């Protein structure tokens with residue numbers, strides 16, 4: 001009985017450390033998409049998405065790089081010439097850390113570029129690529 005108690009306390013302490021060691025909001029956002037059925041992100045697929053010429057959404061924005069930097073390390077520009085910070089996490093550490101912002105822009109930009117919403121898997125792949133950049 002006593003051993004069981006000690007065991008349970010040890011498990012709880014391990015759990016608390018596991019939760020605090022597990023890093024911040026970007027991981028939570030990824031976990032949210034994985035809860036919708038996505039598997040771990042594939043950076044190569046995210047890179048292909050970043051560079052793809054979809055041409056299935058709005059005519060004036062066939063690609064993500066119609067607004068975002070030609071490389072993720074470069075700044076981009078909106079259609080009205082307002083600067084957009086680089087998408088590479090190494091250049092803008094707050095990228096993909098605000099769930100509302102992530103949801104808002106995936107929705108708007110996937111519709112604008114691809115002509116449909118992105119899947120949870122595409123979102124995880126896209127973030128996985130940019131987190132390595």
Ligand code: HEC
Nearest residue numbers: 061063064066067084085095096101102105106109110113
């Ligand atoms: C019409 C211009 C435009 C196009 C095309 C575009 N984006 Fe964006 N995107 C923006 C703007 C503006 C922001 C918000 C400003 C910022 O984050 O610096 C943004 C932000 C984002 C964010 C939020 C990033 C964060 O830090 O949370 C995601 C995700 C995103 N875009 C994904 C995409 C994807 C995927 C594509 C291609 C399928 C794409 N965007 C194409 C203009 C665009």
